[in-house]
Amino acid sequence: MTEHTPKKLFIKTYGCQMNVYDSDRMADALAPHGYEPTHDMADADLVVLNTCHIREKASEKVFSELGRLRDLREERRASGHELMIGVAGCVAQAEGDEIVRRAPAVDLVFGPQSYHRLPELIARAHNGAKVVDTDFPQEDKFEHLPAAKREVTLARGLTAFLTVQEGCDKFCSFCVVPYTRGTEVSRPVEQVLREARNLADAGVRELTLLGQNVNAYHGLDVRGRTVGLGELCYRLSLIPGIARIRYTTSHPLDMTDELIEAHRDLDALMPYLHLPIQSGSDRILKAMNRRHSRADYMSVIERIMAARPDMALSGDFIVGFPGETDADFEETLQVARDVGYASAYTFRYSIRPGTPGAGMPDQVAEPVKAERLARLNALITTQMRDFGISVVGRILPVLIEKAGRMPGQVGGRSPYLQAVHMEGSTRLIGQIVPVEIVAAGNNSLTGKIVTDVEPNSASVIESQAMATHI
Ligand code: SAM
Ligand code: SF4
Numbered sequence: 001m002t003e004h005t006p007k008k009l010f011i012k013t014y015g016c017q018m019n020v021y022d023s024d025r026m027a028d029a030l031a032p033h034g035y036e037p038t039h040d041m042a043d044a045d046l047v048v049l050n051t052c053h054i055r056e057k058a059s060e061k062v063f064s065e066l067g068r069l070r071d072l073r074e075e076r077r078a079s080g081h082e083l084m085i086g087v088a089g090c091v092a093q094a095e096g097d098e099i100v101r102r103a104p105a106v107d108l109v110f111g112p113q114s115y116h117r118l119p120e121l122i123a124r125a126h127n128g129a130k131v132v133d134t135d136f137p138q139e140d141k142f143e144h145l146p147a148a149k150r151e152v153t154l155a156r157g158l159t160a161f162l163t164v165q166e167g168c169d170k171f172c173s174f175c176v177v178p179y180t181r182g183t184e185v186s187r188p189v190e191q192v193l194r195e196a197r198n199l200a201d202a203g204v205r206e207l208t209l210l211g212q213n214v215n216a217y218h219g220l221d222v223r224g225r226t227v228g229l230g231e232l233c234y235r236l237s238l239i240p241g242i243a244r245i246r247y248t249t250s251h252p253l254d255m256t257d258e259l260i261e262a263h264r265d266l267d268a269l270m271p272y273l274h275l276p277i278q279s280g281s282d283r284i285l286k287a288m289n290r291r292h293s294r295a296d297y298m299s300v301i302e303r304i305m306a307a308r309p310d311m312a313l314s315g316d317f318i319v320g321f322p323g324e325t326d327a328d329f330e331e332t333l334q335v336a337r338d339v340g341y342a343s344a345y346t347f348r349y350s351i352r353p354g355t356p357g358a359g360m361p362d363q364v365a366e367p368v369k370a371e372r373l374a375r376l377n378a379l380i381t382t383q384m385r386d387f388g389i390s391v392v393g394r395i396l397p398v399l400i401e402k403a404g405r406m407p408g409q410v411g412g413r414s415p416y417l418q419a420v421h422m423e424g425s426t427r428l429i430g431q432i433v434p435v436e437i438v439a440a441g442n443n444s445l446t447g448k449i450v451t452d453v454e455p456n457s458a459s460v461i462e463s464q465a466m467a468t469h470i
Contacts, residue, residue, distance in 0.1 A: 015052025165211030280335030
């Protein structure tokens with residue numbers, strides 16, 4: 001490690017889990033160069049906004065934050081301190097130079113494929129250059145990104161994100177991802193396993209594998225064989241300490257038999273699946289270039305439920321895509337009723353420049369989108385509440401993640417990603433314990449630990465296998 005005067009780093013993360021993962025990787029890349037994280041933006045020497053371009057609102061937020069940062073920089077200068085401002089992520093990738101033109105206070109702009117070069121980019125910016133780096137380089141950034149120190153991983157918690165795949169080749173007509181994140185790339189199997197082992201060694205118990213299209217994963221193993229997400233999950237489940245695996249976000253067309261069988265056979269693979277459909281109308285799905293029909297989606301769900309009957313489903317919906325009529329929207333409500341989601345993310349269509357949807361006729365008026373969104377949200381809220389109520393009285397294996405808000409309480413998650421609060425000792429943090437669910441609130445469950453288990457007891461893991469099949 002190189003010796004440097006400590007500097008303070010503040011990263012503000014917008015958007016999806018992949019950005020949360022990337023922000024941690026940026027912090028890891030800068031740690032050997034003397035940058036320590038701070039929670040106070042006003043105290044920072046370097047502020048990075050890790051941005052999201054998926055909807056207009058998300059990218060506009062970045063420019064208002066940059067206005068505030070310009071003022072902060074003036075204040076810092078008045079007291080003799082410098083502040084460097086960087087913009088990373090998908091807005092950086094999509095807008096490039098335009099960001100420096102609109103916000104001249106910005107010193108560096110860099111896309112998601114340049115994070116490993118961050119120390120070098122900062123050095124160039126220190127020399128007074130405005131740095132814009134939005135290339136898709138040939139080298140593998142993951143090979144160049146340093147692993148976090150054990151204590152840093154520990155401080156981040158018992159659950160960790162792990163990006164296994166980036167980019168997307170699907171080109172849904174509303175979506176910027178294929179343009180901002182580029183073509184689909186899967187990380188090699190051994191690289192993923194190495195990162196997972198490091199996380200497990202530091203105490204991580206649950207992995208969430210990430211990818212814009214994660215179930216399209218097709219990494220090469222050491223023998224040059226292509227491995228799909230199902231097999232990757234098997235291999236990850238063999239790592240001592242890794243008790244739970246999740247993955248997000250999936251495309252219905254990439255739910256392979258192998259992956260569905262992994263859900264049947266692997267206790268570590270959690271019975272909660274985020275599988276967006278976007279619309280219930282075949283006409284709109286076609287215009288969205290989703291390449292699947294409503295019936296295709298329902299048959300994927302049927303296959304999954306046959307393999308894992310207790311699977312809880314989550315999804316994404318877009319309302320007000322160009323050309324969507326009241327009748328199309330009714331079909332969306334119907335598909336949501338037919339599936340019965342445990343949770344779902346709902347969005348009003350946002351025009352993204354450069355995507356085919358932006359140029360389509362029959363754009364839907366904003367008040368119509370708002371009204372449809374409110375109706376869909378009301379349905380999803382009811383379904384989420386019903387799902388919470390449906391587990392009351394059951395005994396679920398809960399991974400205890402942290403101390404609760406009240407003394408003597410702990411908090412954790414059920415296999416279905418529900419937050420559970422209960423009385424219990426903080427000695428249980430990191431353990432999976434059987435918990436009787438006694439009440440369901442709006443956003444969390446209240447539980448009662450059935451058997452208080454000694455930390456490190458092997459029976460804890462056995463109880464997980466038992467209880468997930470209740
Ligand atoms: N790859 C995932 C899939 O195919 O379902 C989705 C990834 S995208 C980052 C997350 C969600 O944002 C999408 O599922 C979609 O519902 C929503 N989204 C993407 N573009 C949008 C747009 N232009 N307007 C509104 N919502 C959008
Ligand atoms: Fe975007 Fe997902 Fe469609 Fe890819 S599959 S274009 S990430 S919505």
